Amino acid sequence: MPASPYAVDVQDLGIRYNLNLTRRTTLKGSLAEWVGRKQQVGRHFWALRHVTFQIRHGEALGILGSNGAGKSTLLLALAGILAPDEGTVSLSGRVSSLLTLGAGFEMEISGRENIFLIGGFMGIRHRVMQSLTPSIIEFADIGAFIDAPVRTYSSGMRARLGFAIATAIAPDILLLDEVLGTGDEEFRGRSRQRIRDMVTHAKAIVLVTHDLTTVTEFCSRALLMEFGQVIYEGTPTDTVDFYRDRVAERKRMLAESAPVSVPRPPPVVLDRLAP
């Protein structure tokens, strides 16, 4: 087992998006800005700020929060895909980060070739990948389709293959984004079993989900995020209760502030823009 007491150690993490760049910039836009000398200062938005937490080996951490709370950004940062603009992320062990299962597949080549391609992207040796392939194919359970182009797969088949690859490489840290609900009942049972096995083998798991029962079922701890910050950390049951209260409270407040029956859009965007 790795030497560090924590599998994941996040200290004061901040991820900042530059709003000038996120929406497909055109040269014209940038030129206009330079020419007009409109220095658009402060068009930054902190998707995450001051996030600090640790995960031990053998722990499964659930991350809760409404849309846009920063859950997915947090996973991207843990996977090393987004570099911290503030603070640090330290991981000990190999990370597997097929966040949205199957989204990275190459459509024109076969499932088998995709296994090797993904392995190559993850930096896993070809030999290792070769020895893992039979078990991946078996777990994904897609039969003769493994040698057909991935574009012919159903979305369930893609998700199964993605899950099989992500978990087969025996990661020390597994990052999952809303994936335990994929596939049919039978596959769901098997994938849940595999996650449980990983937890008992002292792997660290980070699970982002909207499904509150998944959190209480799998996780040993849970975080609640809001506007890019961790606002609650505790046992899964406590966190889920806190989250439910909070959502109910928000609904009540919204109802009170808008006595007319016209439904008001939630004031999300303004809240999230940092000064």
Add this chain to the structure above:
Amino acid sequence: MTTPVRAVPKPRPAAAQRPLGFRELFRRLEFVRLVTRGSVDLRTRGRLLQHLVGTDLKRTHADTVVGQLWWLIDPFFSMAIYSILVTVVFAKSLVDAPLFLFAAILPWQWFQTALQDATTSVTGRGNLIRQIQFPKIILPAASTVAATMTFGFGLISLAVLYIPYPSHLSPWLLMLPVVGAVQFVFTLALGILFSALNTFYRDVQNLLRHAVRIWFYMSPAIYAVSDLKGSPFRFVLALNPFTYILTSYRSIAYYNSPPDFVALAIVLGISFILLALSIWVFKRLETSFAKIL
């Protein structure tokens, strides 16, 4: 005028003031560090490169009746079109025109395909970049290598052309890999640069389409440099690296003569400098790719 005042650095503890050797100082330069890391990425991810090139080759011409044969048919068609254009429309008298044109058009198409595919190689894989952390510089490199493979297949059609024109065969043709290597480095450098820039400005890929076409006509592909005697345009040709690359191809494949080694060496030197700059730009911008894709 005030004399520039050097900011006096705070005195550091003695332990940190260990004098740096030249080598260490060199290594600490951000430019050197990033270029080194970029080239290590390229060298150590050979297997990934191989898989990506295989994918690229399978993807082009997938679901066509004759499949990979298009690699041979494509260059033949363009050679035929330019032969008709030059000899019939422009009524230019050219000895063995098909070979004269093919010797330059085939490598040019390699350059064009490589550059265009490399430019969109990063933007086309946004999904994957937001899934797995890997050295993105492999993507434009793989596109360039894949186009090189296609060029390699195209050489078969060049070989076929020597059946009607056997008098142009000479041992100098063995220099083809040398000229190709120069072109490869030059193409790789531009591909890496444009793939990074295109991530921020999608205009690059549109602009490039036209730029490459203009560049084609400003290079001696469907004419020879000697055709422009006395034209002020020759100055532009002299500054164009492709003038030397295409002329060298034509020397060895058509004129039975050696390539211009000095010019090729200069182009190669410039290409390596450009490659270092491109890798640096790419590595600088790479960390933002996942945020904007």
